[in-house]
Each structure stands twice: as C-alpha cells, then as structure tokens.
Amino acid sequence: MEPIKVGLLGMGTVGTGVLRIVEGHQDDLQKQVGSPIRIEKVLVQNKDKSRRYAVDADRLTENAWDIVNDPAINVVVEVMGGIEPAKTYMLAALENGKHIVTANKDLMALHGAEILAKAAEKHCDVFYEASVAGGIPIIRTLIEGFSSDRITKIMGIVNGTTNYILTKMSQEGASYEDVLKEAQDLGYAESDPTSDVEGLDAARKMAILGTLGFHTSLGLGDVQVKGISQVSKEDILYGKRLGYEVKLLGIAERQDDMISVGVQPTMVKTTHPLAAVNGVFNAVYVYGEAVGETMFYGPGAGEMPTATSVVADLVAVVKNLKLGVNGRKMFVPYKEKKMKTADQIASKYFVRLHVLDKAGVLAKITQVFAECEVSLESVVQQPNKSIAEAEIVIVTHDANLASMNRVLAEFESLDVIQTIKSVYRVEG
Numbered sequence: 432m433e434p435i436k437v438g439l440l441g442m443g444t445v446g447t448g449v450l451r452i453v454e455g456h457q458d459d460l461q462k463q464v465g466s467p468i469r470i471e472k473v474l475v476q477n478k479d480k481s482r483r484y485a486v487d488a489d490r491l492t493e494n495a496w497d498i499v500n501d502p503a504i505n506v507v508v509e510v511m512g513g514i515e516p517a518k519t520y521m522l523a524a525l526e527n528g529k530h531i532v533t534a535n536k537d538l539m540a541l542h543g544a545e546i547l548a549k550a551a552e553k554h555c556d557v558f559y560e561a562s563v564a565g566g567i568p569i570i571r572t573l574i575e576g577f578s579s580d581r582i583t584k585i586m587g588i589v590n591g592t593t594n595y596i597l598t599k600m601s602q603e604g605a606s607y608e609d610v611l612k613e614a615q616d617l618g619y620a621e622s623d624p625t626s627d628v629e630g631l632d633a634a635r636k637m638a639i640l641g642t643l644g645f646h647t648s649l650g651l652g653d654v655q656v657k658g659i660s661q662v663s664k665e666d667i668l669y670g671k672r673l674g675y676e677v678k679l680l681g682i683a684e685r686q687d688d689m690i691s692v693g694v695q696p697t698m699v700k701t702t703h704p705l706a707a708v709n710g711v712f713n714a715v716y717v718y719g720e721a722v723g724e725t726m727f728y729g730p731g732a733g734e735m736p737t738a739t740s741v742v743a744d745l746v747a748v749v750k751n752l753k754l755g756v757n758g759r760k761m762f763v764p765y766k767e768k769k770m771k772t773a774d775q776i777a778s779k780y781f782v783r784l785h786v787l788d789k790a791g792v793l794a795k796i797t798q799v800f801a802e803c804e805v806s807l808e809s810v811v812q813q814p815n816k817s818i819a820e821a822e823i824v825i826v827t828h829d830a831n832l833a834s835m836n837r838v839l840a841e842f843e844s845l846d847v848i849q850t851i852k853s854v855y856r857v858e859g
Contacts, residue, residue, distance in 0.1 A: 434467035435749050438498030438529075440474045440520060441511030445534055445561070447484045448738025449508060453745070460742075464749040472498050474511065499524045506748050508741060509533040510561075518542055525549045525557070530757060532744040534561035534737060540635035544648055547761060554758035556751055558744035563636045564589055564713045566736025567729040568743065573643040573717070574762050580719035582644040585683045586858065589636040591711035591731040592620045592627040593659050593679040597696075598709040601667050601676060607660065619711060629658035630679065630694040637681035640715070641692045645685050647766040655693040662696050666853045669783060669813065669824050670698050676706040680858065684771075691771040698781045700859025773833035779808065779857035780827045780835055784842070785850040788821040792847045796823065799845065803837045805830040820849050826857060 437453070439446055453460065453470055460468050471490065478491045498504060499520050507524040509531065511517055517538055521531055522545075531550065533539065539546070539559050550557040560570045564587070573582070588594050592614060599610040611628065614620035626632045634654040641649045659679050667677050675698035683692040699706045704726050708714040713731030718724055730736040751757045786792050793810070800807055806828045813822050827835075835854075842848050 432466040434469040435464070435506065435752065436469055436471040436504050437506045437508055437745065438472050438474075438501065438504040439470050440495060440498060440507060440509045440517070442473050442475050442482070442486070443510065443512075444734045445510040445737045445741065446473070447482075448734035449510065449741050450484055450486065452735070452738050452742045456742075460746065463746055465753055466749070468745065468749060471504055472501065474498060495520050499529075500527065502527075504529060505752065506530045506532060506745060508745060509535055510741065512537070514538055514541065518546075521546060522549055525553050525555050528553055528555065530556040530748045530752075531558070532741055532748060533557070533559050534741055535559070536562035536632070536635050536639065540638045540651055543639070543642070547763065550758060551761050551763065556748045556757045557761070558747055559639075560744050561737045561740035563639050564715060564727075565591075565729070565731040565733060566739050567713060567715065567727050567731070568740065569640070569715045569727050570643060572727065573640065577644075577717065577719055577722070580721045582717060582719050583685050584718035585637075585640050585644050585681075585715065586705070586718075587637075587640070587681050587713065587715035588678055588705060588708050589640075589681050589713055589715065589731065590627055590630075590633040590679060591713060592624065593630075593633070594708065594713070594731075595619050595711045596628070597659060597662065597667070597677055597679065600662070600664055601671070602709075604664055604668070606664055607662060628660050630656040633679060633681050633694045637683055637692055637694055640681070641683035641690065642764055643762060644683060644717070645690055645766065646764050647690065647768045648764040649690070649692060649768065653692055653768070653770060655691075655695070657695040659696050661853070663853070666783065666855070670781070672813075673698075673781075673809070673811070673824070673826065674701050675699060675781070675857070676701055677855070678705060678708070680705070680856075682856075682858070686771075686775075688766065689769050689771045689775060691776045696855055698855045698857045700857075703859035706859070773836065774831045776832040777829050779829055781853070781855040781857050782825045782827070783852040784823045784825070784848055785818060785820040785852055786823055787847045787849065788819075789847075792821070793823065795845060795847055796825075796842075799838055799841045800827070803834045803841070805834050805838055
C-alpha cells in the first residue's frame with residue numbers, strides 16, 4: 432500500500448507529539464485508514480540541534496518550501512504557530528492542492544475565512560481541532576455532533592494559564608502577582624504573559640467557537656475582552672463567601688439571531704460544573720435547544736493532548752482522501768452577522784465598593800440602581816478593618832449592560848463612593 436505522505440511544519444512541543452503518535456501508533460492508524468501514514472519531511476530551525484525525539488537527518492529541512500512545493504506530499508501539518516510565515520505557507524500549500532491540518536488558533540481566528548475560502552476553491556480539507564481547547568474534540572463536536580440542533584450559548588474555560596492562576600489564588604489565598612511568577616517558573620505562562628492574562632488567547636478561541644456554533648463569521652474585533660490582571664485575592668474571597676468561584680470565561684450567546692461574544696473574569700456559582708474546573712484544565716459548556724446542556728472537559732494544552740487532536744484531524748483528511756470527498760465537508764458560515772447592542776446583553780453583576788462610613792450612603796447607592804432600572808438580589812456590608820471606609824458588596828438581578836454602564840458612570844460622580852473596587856459578570 433502506498434503511504435500517505437505528510438509534511439510537518441514545526442517540531443516543537445506539539446510537533447514532537449505528532450511524530451510520536453504517528454510513528455508509535457502506525458498499526459492502529461493503518462487499520463483505520465487503510466494505508467500507512469508517513470511523516471515525509473519536517474521543518475526545523477536547526478537541523479543539527481540535539482532533539483529528545485530522534486528523526487533521520489534526511490527527513491529534516493530548514494526550508495519550508497521543500498514541503499510546500501513537494502508534489503509527493505499529500506497533507507501539510509502546521510504546528511509552527513504565529514501568523515507569518517505560517518499563513519503564506521498554508522495558502523501556498525492549498526494552492527498546490529495539499530490538505531491542511533493546523534493547531535494555529537491565532538491564524539484561524541484572524542484569517543480563517545481567507546484560508547477556508549482558498550481551501551474551498553481548491554477542493555482541499557482544512558481541519559483545526561487542536562486550535563481550541565487542546566485535547567478536547569470541541570470543534571468536530573460543534574460541526575457534526577450538534578448539526579441537528581440549534582446552539583444558543585457556548586460558555587467555556589479555554590485558557591489553562593489563567594485557570595491555573597485563578598485556581599491557585601482561590602485555593603491558597605495567594606496574590607495574582609505571586610501566582611503569575613510561579614506559573615512562569617513552571618512553564619505554564621510565557622515570559623510575556625499578556626496574551627493569556629489579558630484574555631486575548633481566550634478571545635481568539637471564542638471567535639472560532641462562536642463562528643462554528645452560530646454559523647456566522649466572527650472575528651477578534653467582535654469579542655469584548657477583559658483579562659484577569661486586576662483580579663484580587665479579596666475579590667475571590669468575597670466571591671467564595673457568597674458561593675462563587677472566579678473564572679475567566681468566554682461566553683458566546685445567540686438570541687433571535689442576535690449574537691454577543693465576550694471574555695471576562697466571571698463569578699461562577701459553585702454549584703455550576705465550570706466552577707469545579709481547576710488547574711490547567713479546560714471545559715466548554717454548550718447549550719442546545721434540543722439537547723439542553725452539555726459539557727466537554729479535558730486537558731487544554733500540552734504535547735500529547737494537543738497532538739492527539741492534530742492526528743485525529745490527519746486521520747479525517749486521509750479518510751476523505753480514500754473516499755474522494757476532500758473539501759466537501761468544509762464549514763462555511765452562512766448567516767448574516769448581527770451583534771447585540773449593550774442594551775441587549777443581560778446578566779447578573781457583582782459589584783464591590785469602598786464607600787464613606789456614614790448614614791445614608793446605602794440609600795444613595797440603591798437609589799442610583801433604581802433610577803437606572805437595575806434591581807438588586809443581595810447587598811452585604813462586610814467588616815474590613817484594613818481600610819478606613821466601609822465596604823459594600825452587591826449582586827444584582829439580570830440587568831442589561833447599558834443600564835450597568837449607566838450605574839457605574841453615576842458611581843464615578845457620587846461623592847459617597849470612594850472607589851469602585853471591582854465589577855464582575857455572574858453566571859450560574
């Protein structure tokens with residue numbers, strides 16, 4: 432049997448995992464697809480570098496065009512990351528009739544529409560399961576498993592670094608700064624953690640999930656983003672007292688074809704399954720009109736979990752090759768994009784205030800809420816000997832974002848409020 436020949440762009444953590452699985456599971460893979468799968472060439476930065484997984488020198492190349500332009504290669508697996516030159520190589524490979532498997536969330540979130548259009552033109556497959564949530568098969572599930580349902584909400588913990596930080600802050604009472612340094616020392620966070628801690632990584636993933644779940648083309652600019660760098664251990668402590676855990680959640684919602692997508696630190700009720708997702712694990716919660724509520728949980732990153740998703744996509748490409756149906760199952764958004772306005776986005780909110788410690792303050796605060804038509808679920812004044820002011824914690828009933836913005840604007844000019852310490856969305 433002639434082998435299916437694969438070019439691998441990148442031999443870092445994930446690329447090494449792909450090699451290990453393809454070569455270590457060859458018997459199983461052959462039984463699934465009916466022919467051998469061979470990694471023909473591997474792009475590396477330095478052919479002479481010592482590697483923990485040995486590859487024959489004649490299979491290594493420092494020139495990506497040796498892979499992209501090789502007529503013998505059927506499939507290109509891109510795990511080098513970044514936007515360029517990965518985008519150029521991917522488009523050129525498609526132009527040459529090669530199928531693509533990628534783990535590149537940044538590229539698919541920002542330029543996915545262009546790449547998929549080129550794939551459709553050339554009748555090629557582009558699969559990108561590993562771009563979101565590592566080893567969790569959420570993309571194929573949204574495209575195929577929910578094809579008969581109408582998804583109304585996707586809510587998830589899709590960044591392991593931030594979840595690790597918030598978990599440690601919750602369980603150990605540590606500060607954000609201390610846990611971030613620990614995460615960097617352990618390799619969970621980059622030396623420049625901005626993409627993770629400011630929510631950009633999660634926002635790219637939610638743009639992909641929202642596009643797939645709602646059948647409309649969403650970009651990073653459609654996602655409202657707030658990171659975790661301002662989350663304090665006091666916020667987490669107050670949340671726990673009221674029965675909440677703080678999680679960085681991506682939330683995509685659809686109602687009457689109007690869509691909202693956001694990433695923000697969120698107070699999650701401790702009874703909700705997402706509240707129990709700790710450490711570097713990811714989870715995606717999907718609401719369907721027919722199926723109801725489902726959750727998908729697993730490792731969100733790492734060599735072997737991510738490589739497992741990459742190789743699963745590779746198997747799907749090869750099966751399509753055998754059947755002669757490449758490019759026919761391509762996901763193409765077909766709905767017009769209609770984004771919700773601030774007065775259409777509703778949720779509960781948690782608000783923590785430092786206020787003057789004198790009579791009548793609470794009455795002025797509740798009056799502002801009433802004037803902005805935001806009703807209150809609970810109001811708690813917590814003793815706090817570490818500050819001179821009084822501290823008030825408020826949880827609202829469902830309120831639209833526009834009304835909450837009016838409340839916060841009024842608070843900025845209210846003389847009895849010293850500081851708006853924190854504002855979080857509440858879920859569960």
